[in-house]
Amino acid sequence: MTIQRQYTLPHCNLVLQGLSANEHDPMSPLAVLMNVECHLPGATDATLTGGREFLNSLVAAVSRYGQQLLSGVIRPLSTPAAVPPMVDLKPGEGRYHHLIVQQQPVDQPVTDTDALPPLDIKLTTVQFYDLMEAVDQLLADTQTLPDLTAQFQAVPRRLVKPAEPMTKRAAPAAIGAAALAAAGLALFFVPPPVFEPSRPEQQTESSDGTDPLAGDGADNLANGDNRTDPDAAEAAVDRLEAAPAITDTDIIAVLRQDLANRLQEAWAQDPLPTEPLTYRMVVSEDGDILGYKYENEAALGAVDTTPLPQLTFLPVDANQPVQEAVAQFIATFTPEGTVVVEPAGRRNGAATSTNSEANSETAPGRLPTLGAQINDGDRIRTLNSTLYSSILDNLAPLSANEPLSFRVRLDRDGTVVGYEPTNAAAVLLAEETPLPGLVARANSDSEQADFLVVFTETGVLQVSPWDGWPQ
């Protein structure tokens, strides 16, 4: 008995005709498939017809293309490309799809004259979906063709073509190799550089005349005869006199250790001195030895056996006063072959004593510890604003390129009792600030409070209580 199975969707109508296996059972599957018809209303008026081979090809093509749309991965054809499949699907421009059907079966003998061109049907996505759904319903239907079932297989990794063609992927590597070859070719013509080792003595020789390798005292010893030039000695004295002292004990300790190591390392110990050689040394914050001066007679005679002339830093302009902070040390080269370095107070030197006296008139040293402290929060706030406005009234532009911070002490009435610079730049530039003019010695018996005053490099004044704002 001939039976007909139909799968109907809005844009696709798939009809299968065949002989049923069991004549009396209307639900029995098709034993023989005779004809397949596929109508695509809206897409084409032609009816696609064919036998089992056409159906198989249609199912394979639709299934393959559907998976391709879902994953975006191009699936290679299972059959070799020499034989074009009876039904094929290709993406079109925009969001269209092309259903290409060979109208003549390939295996029938046809002459070139009556070979029809393949039918090209343009499908929208919805139309393609209806075709696919018709095929899927056929695949899922166990009562029409039970042998035709869905076989979904993901594409193996090795069959996936890389997204970029080989030439494009090889381009960066080729460009790199070409650039390397070009660079090699260009450098081939460049002569190899001739290495001339520079002599380390060159530096000291060239600077003999202007070198102010002086301590803070009178004599300039390092290079023997040339060093007795009084002008150079004067200049050196001027330079180091104006230099401020490093007050931070941590920095001094580091500098001392560093100096001892360097002297010990550079000292040839040949010959060893018969008695201790003692020098006063001036060292900058960076660790450069700016000058030195003998402290005993033996040291004067044996200066060339010590590494001091080699280690001393040579300034560019000897007449310019030294602006950076310096520390002084007493270095002793003992007859046992060791170098002992100890910090030296500034007041020991003749030249620096005047310096420190000059400082003491304007810059008070460390403030004594606070006796009676003001604990009244309101009073502290009032004092803070008083101090702020009185400094601001007298504030002139500063030449500092880093913040200057001071600890300023006020008594209960708002009189400035004293101040103390708390960083190196503040020591140097205290005179530029209005603080020295504000100090009025009051009786130190009354309650007092400390404030932190910061002049930032941008010219902003910050005043706050030393112990933080009262709660």
Place this chain on the structure above:
Amino acid sequence: MPVNSPPVPQSPLMLDALATPELAIDECPRRARTQLDLLLLAIEALDLGGSEAMLAACRELALDGLVRGRVHLWLLRSTNPMRRYSQRRPMPLNEAKALVVIIANLARRLTVVIRQLLLGYQQLTDKQLSLDHHFRLADYLTRFRSHFRARMNPRRAGVIAYSTDEKLNELAIQLLEQLLLCSGVLGAERLWSSLFDGEVS
């Protein structure tokens, strides 16, 4: 007979139709995680109550043993590497199967809308008109764009590729087509298999 251990939880029968692929490691590849999340995002843009519908579908399909509520669903979706708050945890295959079934189910319910939007899109592009002429389509695209931009990490290379409205619209339409394709009778199987294209050994 005394039982010493609780019975091994059975995975729902409907997941058996989805064959476990031969992967090198037992978790979802990167592209699959991204694709699942984007499809769910498109469903949300299509249907205002989409996120509730996902949970409801999960209960109806008896998959709440695999996708345990709103937070777990969010955690699963956050395995998408494009996400702003991407979770660096694997997505097990069973959970991915559940998501596939949920997507196919919701897509089937939304078939009518999806067909309308795609037909409208095709007509507008044929006449070279702006997509704003179709109100529902414009609505869908706007919602999709805002969802995408709100949830994806704009610094990821994969997301930078969709920086313009046009690119996002194209993605939205592509997802719409994919939703249509997995709304059929074999939709779940098709979607599941497509997730591993180019990944199986």
